Structure formats: C-alpha cells, structure tokens
Amino acid sequence: MDNYGIVFALAGAILAALLSGIGSAKGVGMGGEAAAGVITEDPSKFGKVLILQLLPGTQGIYGLLIAFITLSQIGVLGGKSDMSLAVGLLYFGACMPMAFVGYYSAVKQARASVASIAVVAKKPDQFGKAMIFSAMVETYAILALLISVLAIVGIGSLNI
Amino acid sequence: MSQEQYIYAVARIRSKELALLDKSVFEQLLSCKDYKECLRILAEKGWGTSADETAEEILLSEREKTWTLMRELVEDMSVFDTFLYEIDFHNLKAAIKQVYTSHEFDNIYLNNGIIEVETIYDAIKNHDFSELPEYMQKSAEEAYDIQMHTGDGQLCDVILDKATLDTIYKKGKETGNSLFSEYAELRVVIADINIAIRGAKTGKGLEFYEKALAECDSLDIKQLTEAALTGVEEIYEYLKTTVYADAVEVIEESPSSFERWCDNLIIKHIQPQKYNPVSISPLAAYILARENEIKSVRILLSGKLNNLSESVIRERLRDMYV
Numbered sequence: 001m002d003n004y005g006i007v008f009a010l011a012g013a014i015l016a017a018l019l020s021g022i023g024s025a026k027g028v029g030m031g032g033e034a035a036a037g038v039i040t041e042d043p044s045k046f047g048k049v050l051i052l053q054l055l056p057g058t059q060g061i062y063g064l065l066i067a068f069i070t071l072s073q074i075g076v077l078g079g080k081s082d083m084s085l086a087v088g089l090l091y092f093g094a095c096m097p098m099a100f101v102g103y104y105s106a107v108k109q110a111r112a113s114v115a116s117i118a119v120v121a122k123k124p125d126q127f128g129k130a131m132i133f134s135a136m137v138e139t140y141a142i143l144a145l146l147i148s149v150l151a152i153v154g155i156g157s158l159n160i
Numbered sequence: 161m162s163q164e165q166y167i168y169a170v171a172r173i174r175s176k177e178l179a180l181l182d183k184s185v186f187e188q189l190l191s192c193k194d195y196k197e198c199l200r201i202l203a204e205k206g207w208g209t210s211a212d213e214t215a216e217e218i219l220l221s222e223r224e225k226t227w228t229l230m231r232e233l234v235e236d237m238s239v240f241d242t243f244l245y246e247i248d249f250h251n252l253k254a255a256i257k258q259v260y261t262s263h264e265f266d267n268i269y270l271n272n273g274i275i276e277v278e279t280i281y282d283a284i285k286n287h288d289f290s291e292l293p294e295y296m297q298k299s300a301e302e303a304y305d306i307q308m309h310t311g312d313g314q315l316c317d318v319i320l321d322k323a324t325l326d327t328i329y330k331k332g333k334e335t336g337n338s339l340f341s342e343y344a345e346l347r348v349v350i351a352d353i354n355i356a357i358r359g360a361k362t363g364k365g366l367e368f369y370e371k372a373l374a375e376c377d378s379l380d381i382k383q384l385t386e387a388a389l390t391g392v393e394e395i396y397e398y399l400k401t402t403v404y405a406d407a408v409e410v411i412e413e414s415p416s417s418f419e420r421w422c423d424n425l426i427i428k429h430i431q432p433q434k435y436n437p438v439s440i441s442p443l444a445a446y447i448l449a450r451e452n453e454i455k456s457v458r459i460l461l462s463g464k465l466n467n468l469s470e471s472v473i474r475e476r477l478r479d480m481y482v
Contacts, residue, residue, distance in 0.1 A: 030167055033167040033168040033171070034167045034168065034170070034171040034437070035171070036168055036171070037167070037168040037169065037170065037171025037172040037173075037174075037175070038171050038172070038174070038175055040172055040175075041172055041175030041176065042175055111437070111438075114167055114171070114437045114438065115437040117171055117437075118170065118171060118174040118437050121171060121174040121175045121178075122174055122175075122177065122178060
C-alpha cells in the first residue's frame, strides 16, 4: 500500500494537465468558432478576435506547468520516486485546484470571450473593455495556479 | 440541439446586424425628395441585386438574402418552422382558391415555406390530403370541402387562419425555445384581438368566434368571445384587465396604429437577443428584424410613391431592432 504514493502523485499531475487542457481546448474552440463568424463578414478584425479567442487557452498552459513541477518534485523526470501514501495523496490534493478550476474557468472564460467577440463584431473600438470581461475570469485560474504551485513546492519540506 | 452549435452563426449575425437599417437611415429615406431617391439610397446600402430592379423586386431579393444566409448558417432549417407555417397555410389557401376557380394566377404563392408549393397544389388538385403534413390535413380537407360545396371563401379562410394560429401556437410552444414560444403567443394574441374587434364591428355571432379564435395563454378566449358578442367597448374593457391594456389606446386611434403596435410589440420582445451570444434565438430574432425592416421600407416606399407627407409615413413606420 505504501507504494501507491507515487501513483496518486502522478495521477494528480496528469489530472491537472488533462482537465485544464480539455477546458482550454473546448474554450479556444468556442472562441475560434465565434472569431471565424466575425472574420467571414469582416477580415480586418482578425487581430482583435484572435486575442479574445486565445484567452481561454492559458489554463492549459497552467495545467502543463503544474504537471511539470509535480513530475519534477516526485522524481518521475529523474531522481528518487519513493514516497509514502500520505505524501502521494498530498501531491494529488495539491494538483486539484489547478485541475478543477483550470477546467471550469476555461469553459466559462470561453463564454465570456464569445460574448466579447460579439462586442468587437459590432463595436471594434470597444475591444479593450470587451477583453477585460473575459480576462477577469483568468484571475481565478491564476489563483488556483498559485495555490497549486505553493502546495506542491511546500510538500517537499514537510516532515512526513 | 446544443446551444454551442450556433456560436459561429451568432457571431456572423452580430456582424450582419451592423448592416440593418437604423433610425438614422429611415430619417434619411424620409427626407428624400421622391421615391427614386429612396431607391438610390437603398441601393447604396446594398439593397437589391441589380440597378434596374423595381421596389417589389428589391424587397423580395432582400427577403431571399435573409433565408439564403440562414440556409448557410443552419444545417437543419426546421428550427425556423414556427415562422414558416403561415407561408404554408397561405399557399394552401391560394391552392384551394386556384383549384376552385380553375384559373392560373400569377404570384399568388409565397416562397420559402416548409412544404413545396407543388406538393400543396397537387394535394388539393388530386384531393389527396395525405401528401400534406399531419397538422395541415384536417383543416385542408375541411376548408376544401367548404370552398367546393358552398363556395364560401370567407369561411374557408377562417378555418385555415385558425389552423395557422393553432399550428404556430402548438409548434412554437413545443420548441422549448423562449423566443419561438413568445412569438407564437404574440401572433395568436394579435390575431385574436383583431378577429374580436372586426367581428364585433361587423356583428358576428358566437359560431364565428368559436371557429376563428385560437387558444393562447395570455388571453381568455371565452371572456374575449363574450366581450366581442357584446360590443367593441366590452373588448376594450376586457383587454384593460390583461397585459395588453396598452393596446386599447392604439386600437381606438386607428387600425394602422394597432398594426404598428403589434409589430413593435414583437420587436420589443426580441430586443434582448441582441445581447445573447449563443443559441438559435439571435438568428430567429434577426429573421424577425429583417422582416420588420422590409415591412417598414415597403411602407415608406409606397408612401413616397403616393406622395404622402413625411409625418403620415413616419407614424406608420415600425420601431427598429437596432
């Protein structure tokens, strides 16, 4: 049972990358559809709608970052990978904020991006304001990233 | 159908909405010296397909443009059926009249219905109603029999008009979409108010109201019938107890004011779709907005053609979606 520590730790890293990645793929896809709709009618708005399309893509990068840090910490990328079940579960838990918040914030940010793309379609001069609405959702992905990083890094110094 | 399927379509519609004629364009059209100048401005706005088109051809081509765009954006056009039953029933009416008179008439059928005009015409001509959709069969047969046996064109129309309203109401509610559902409700309410007022003014009896008035949620047909049997004032009193109390003032003003009020009511109900980023509703709202725009341009052009004053035309123009 003690050997299961690494299994949980690895599962946490995979879920962080997986769920955030799925959320971002879904989000960027939705943004892309809306952007394509605008470009069909007015190709000059490409630059603006591209930025809005890409906003939900950051969660995937955050998930990748968390997975990468976790893999380094648990020794999967080299080094010693022995750990107790308790430590493995701690790593698993530390990855969860990024996994879940990453997925949901990407999907919700995509909805905001789609709405912002509609604003740009009608009022391109309001691009800055439209982008802020979508960017606000990013806050929660960043908070989740921060807490996951602090937790993963902190686990190493715990005396368990 | 998932709402996310319409993201591309709604984004395109948002861009298309920029080309809708707004109040300022109508002001420009109103201030035109004559009808030809109006046509020139409309051509500048991209209306019509060629320079030598007549006003009616321009309006037809604009309607066609809307439906061509929708066919491009939506794979399954049956989502818009709520708007199209009226066309089919109109074509059914026209086919019955054509078969009854045994004459060929030009331009009596409308395009872009759900069922092909030929199918409707063949069904009536061959007296084979099974070729028609189920919701149409019973009323088509009844209307056909009345027209053929009694020659009563008005009763034939009453039966088909009620069937149209019943179908719009039933199918609109079945969509589960709030826009189609509200549209169906308003179409029936507006028609019922019109029927009651006209019936009261011409002294129609109970049998007429039973045949003509269609069920809806926001009006009590029984109370409306009782009011209509008593007189127009009673209808006004009844309407004042409903959510359509505003209608009384405009009905008293003139029939054209009431028509304008009805169209504006539908536009008012679809306005929130301008801010809806997903679902079929913004597309449906765009269709209604275009129909409303085309109707306003038709009113304006016929006003200009008949040298009506700017104020007379202005009071007939509808509120715009944008």
